[in-house]
Amino acid sequence: MTKLVEALLKQLKDNSYRQYRTKETESPILYPVDLFGFNMGCGKPLKGADGGNVSPNYKRIITMGFDATRKELTESISAAEDEAKKEYGMRMLEKLDECIRVCDEYRETVRSNRRLCNALQNVPHKGASTFYEACVFIKLCIYFLRIDKAAHLGFGRFDQYMYSFYENDKKNGVTDEEIFETLEAFFISINYDSDLYTGVQQGDNGQSMVLGGFDKEGNSMYNELSEMCMRASLELNLIDPKINLRVGKNTPDEIYVKATQLTKQGLGFPQYCNDDVVVPGLVKLGYEREDALNYVVAACWEYIIPNSGADFPNIRTFNFPLVVNNTLHQKLNLCESFDELLAEVDSAIKCESDRLIQSVYGYAEKNQPLLSLFIDGCIQKLADMWRGGAKYTNFGCHGAGISNAADALAAVKRCVFDEQTVTKAELLQALESNFEGFSELRNTLRSCPKMGNNDAEADDIAMHLMSVFSKSMNNRSNGSGGVWRAGTGSAMEYIFTAAKCPATADGRKASEPYSSSFSPSLDVKTNGLLSVIQSFTKYDMTDIINGGPLTLEIHDSVLRNDIGIEKTAQLVKLYVELGGHQLQLNSINRERLLDAQKNPEKYPNLIVRVWGWSGYFNELDIEFQNHVIRRCEYLG
């Protein structure tokens, strides 16, 4: 770590970088701070967000510069005949001009940092010519997009689109160390200013970054810059950017080892995405192969297409446990066999899917003329990204609590139908009374087969549920020029939706959380990691590819030396070989978390993975803290 990086890191940690937000103070730091957002909100957090969760084409904008972009836009406007299009073009132009004006003003206030001053002579008017200028330009874009209420924007395939700048710098004699310093400073700077915007939880700001992947011939695209990003993340130990690593059957072992070293930091990333599953899955949903090959993740883990896509991958959540529960209450008494019950569940899934689809049929986000400039096709078509401008406007539906639902049905199958140790009336009564006075029955339910134990009884039911869900969702029209995609994610729903769900037949009490995304139910004592990864890779995941990871907690003592790191890396590789689509591995220590809950002052820097993102443990609401703790209850 260079002296400069060390100083910047210190300023980030003690928040002293914030002094540079007031114009009077000249900034000596390498990247702009968000004085735009600061001024707009008069120092208070800016509330509210419009659409987002897309991966903008930073590459195009920072290569062309605002001037050339403006020229393209004005030409497109003059060539247009349609008045409405012209008008929309003018709105885009207004936004762009506002950005240019603000930047010109900003340039005048920056004097003390010569590198920044020099860069601002070029960008954003002209395109970036160096790696540093490119980073500065991206920072400026982020600020403008944020104050324009575009939320949750990721960095996409940073290692790919920044590579030409890296290569160019190298040609001009810039050393790897210098570029690495610039990169580290950039990583530090994207952790600035989170106080100026409100998220659901601190840290949930969508700044994901995708590294690696394979091209259409299957060649690895993990390059020197990918490596630098991994190294920087390892060295800096910061929440952002959240690293996502695209892997596949041809990923060499040493990349898994490096990634596991990053896992050891306890930040909850990298998250792994398996190209061998994701790409064919996206093609099945109608994405062109070339676009599918370029996939990235949105804020958390939803797969999206960068640059040309305006998908809404988290527009609805399918609440599996609730659907199963409602079916039990309405139909269990009428069913003679488990198969009959399952058929009722199938209809309920179809019904609920229809309802969800109808509820947002034809929905489009508010117009976002500024963000649309960053989405390919919008300038040419003079159309908003959500309204025909973008190539893809598909909707994604999360599938929350799959394992709870499967466990519930497995318990009903065993207790009510197969072994008949519980009557239908008893079960329903127990559920209704939230197991008050039914603790023995609850224990019986809890001892039934559970998803995550590589036990066919529960896993087969889960596979069945997923299959019915994906068939009821996938490729159906969304009325907005796109189709639906079923997924396995839960986002905050594992807490929020679950809070409204009554007791379920897996033994879960009312309002207890579900599993996070695609993971064993909370409090299920599984046989261990090998069983878990087998349970969660049985289904053909190309069928249900909106995203939503298997989340595994590994006790940090496992990662204490190179033996543990190497074996954990092997485990990830096995998961990928088995056809898992997405994996989030957390290094965690329950005792430490409990202690942190009691003595937060001792752990100002403790970072944990929450759902699709990581945050400071101390800043999480208590329910989220408890969920993280309970997830590792059964680790050694």
Added chain:
Amino acid sequence: MQGCVFSIEEFSVYDGPGIRSSIFLKGCPLRCSWCHNPEGQRSTAEIVRSPNGCIGCGNCINSAEKKNGETVFTLESIKNCPKGLLRVCGEWMESGALCEKILKNRKLLKNGGVTFSGGEPLMQSSFLFECLAGLKGQLHTAIQTCGFCGEDVFEKALLSADFFLFDLKLADGAQHKRYTGVSNEVILTNFSKLAQSGKDFVVRIPLIPTVTDTAENTEGIVKILKENGVSYAELLPYNKMAGGKYKMLGREYRPDFDEGMTVNIPKEIFDKNGIAFKVL
């Protein structure tokens, strides 16, 4: 036949080469003062009670039996705990069922295998040999042993498993007796058998502050290693969490040494004698 298993750990990282499952068999002839797996000591199943989250309602005690002045929890105690804090530790399993369970993960264990640990797995040697026979040719097998067993049993073990993790604790016989309850004579005989057998194995040395990590003991151990032509060992530094499970068993952890001392890694002695090592 049946054996008593107290834990099956999938993906156990420090028990042999590759990705492995470890099977922990109940019962141990030693009583090491630093034992961190006390639930592996007794040969039969017992009921354990986790102290975390106890609300002190007393249901468990009320359903317990008194045996020779000791409170022994019953199955009723397990049922009656509102917090679900009690469980049976030690499951009697048929060797066939255990093998089946292990082999379910065969695909994932292809570059590793299975390790039988304990307790002392050779305490249940007949059961162990049945399991090993059931796994033969399908998985790489290992035994983690303290080496305290009849020579005939050990010879049979050498023919039955692919790999050994052999613990060497104290070189001096009297010290060994003091801290583990048994003399190391037969252990050393068995160790020589292992070294001469041509089997793959690794030596493991627990580093217990002021007991096994001393210069004197290290010199002694190193001498044993050299006599047997061993040039590599794995060191397991004492972890202060070792006492964590005693409460659960209703026993008290009374280590016979000062827990607070930092562990000494006797690097120089190993280096000087040309014995490579790794700290786990």
